Amino acid sequence: MSKPSSRQPGPGPGLIRLAIPNKGRIAQPINELIEKSGLHLADGGERRLITRTRDPNVEILFARPIDIPEYVASGVADLGITGRDMVMERGSLVEQVLDLQTGRATLVVAVPEESDIETVADLAGATVATEFPAITRSFFAEHGVAVTIVTVGGACEATPHLGIADAIVDLSSSGTTLRTNHLRVIDEVLTSTTVLVANPASLTAKREKIDELVLALESVIRAKGQCYLMMNVHRSALADVREVLPGLSGPTVMEVASDENLVAVHAVVNEERVYQLINQLKRAGAKDILVMPIERIIR
Numbered sequence: 001m002s003k004p005s006s007r008q009p010g011p012g013p014g015l016i017r018l019a020i021p022n023k024g025r026i027a028q029p030i031n032e033l034i035e036k037s038g039l040h041l042a043d044g045g046e047r048r049l050i051t052r053t054r055d056p057n058v059e060i061l062f063a064r065p066i067d068i069p070e071y072v073a074s075g076v077a078d079l080g081i082t083g084r085d086m087v088m089e090r091g092s093l094v095e096q097v098l099d100l101q102t103g104r105a106t107l108v109v110a111v112p113e114e115s116d117i118e119t120v121a122d123l124a125g126a127t128v129a130t131e132f133p134a135i136t137r138s139f140f141a142e143h144g145v146a147v148t149i150v151t152v153g154g155a156c157e158a159t160p161h162l163g164i165a166d167a168i169v170d171l172s173s174s175g176t177t178l179r180t181n182h183l184r185v186i187d188e189v190l191t192s193t194t195v196l197v198a199n200p201a202s203l204t205a206k207r208e209k210i211d212e213l214v215l216a217l218e219s220v221i222r223a224k225g226q227c228y229l230m231m232n233v234h235r236s237a238l239a240d241v242r243e244v245l246p247g248l249s250g251p252t253v254m255e256v257a258s259d260e261n262l263v264a265v266h267a268v269v270n271e272e273r274v275y276q277l278i279n280q281l282k283r284a285g286a287k288d289i290l291v292m293p294i295e296r297i298i299r
């Protein structure tokens, strides 16, 4: 598909159409990101092909992750959110606008544990099964290793044991599937995350609106893993508390109207540090400590 068909016209000049996955493991996190960014899908986005959002200038198109790169490249959608692996597999002419830093998975070359294959070069003349034939073809071509590629639609890890392939090129994140199927990684092809991509023409024609949307999404990504700390501190302990607190640009210190000996200290900190920090803060003299989630950080 290179041009939008006349039966499925692209969005008009005043409208941004964003394609997102309708299923699969990255669908839910993307939906949550859209909600947190404040776009909010009309009708909850349930089972609709195209859904309106709270912003009358933005609509959502639900599609399979693998189809999204081409929908964006052809102009059926202005923007799309999908895996970077999907974009590379399709070789679509789109521009990456934002890395959403979720949905991380590594495309690996793996062989049965008992196999004597150690390197990619050892696979010369072998059969390799994959859901990613285009990426696999160029990977082996770059290594100058001739292989036969068998394309499968899923359950790739079963193919070596079925005698269909000598090796596989498949995604791995926790590594559980490889372990369960007694497969050993011999090389990595690429690491993929979920990305926001744009149609190059839309990026020029609808820049302002796209920038607004990117800002909203970015603010949610930035807030992820951060939380807001509030506490009261006796003036005499302020220096010690400051030393413990990192904060985005140092803690904010405010007067407490009801007690002139106290100040209120606020800071943004990494969630992972909170457990340790609250103990250090208490020891330094902080009290009435509140820990709150942050939805968005806009710079």
Ligand SMILES: Nc1ncnc2c1ncn2[C@@H]1O[C@H](COP(=O)(O)OP(=O)(O)OP(=O)(O)O)[C@@H](O)[C@H]1O
Pocket (backbone or CB within 6 Å): 023, 024, 025, 026, 064, 065, 066, 082, 083, 084, 085, 086, 103, 104, 105, 154, 171, 172, 173, 174, 192, 193
């Ligand atoms: N552990 C993982 N395994 C497979 N894909 C993953 C993983 N983690 C993130 N992803 C990403 O999810 C996307 C896969 O989308 P896909 O539509 O194939 O969903 P799925 O969860 O694999 O569903 P299904 O295979 O049932 O269709 C890819 O971009 C891929 O990089």
Ligand SMILES: O=P(O)(O)OC[C@H]1O[C@H](OP(=O)(O)OP(=O)(O)O)[C@H](O)[C@@H]1O
Pocket (backbone or CB within 6 Å): 153, 154, 155, 156, 157, 170, 171, 172, 173, 174, 175, 176, 177, 178
């Ligand atoms: O390292 P892990 O955390 O075990 O994840 C990797 C597995 O997840 C994916 O399969 P998926 O669930 O998409 O099924 P599929 O093979 O049918 O696509 C992928 O293809 C691997 O099989």
Ligand SMILES: [Mg+2]
Pocket (backbone or CB within 6 Å): 154
């Ligand atoms: Mg899959």
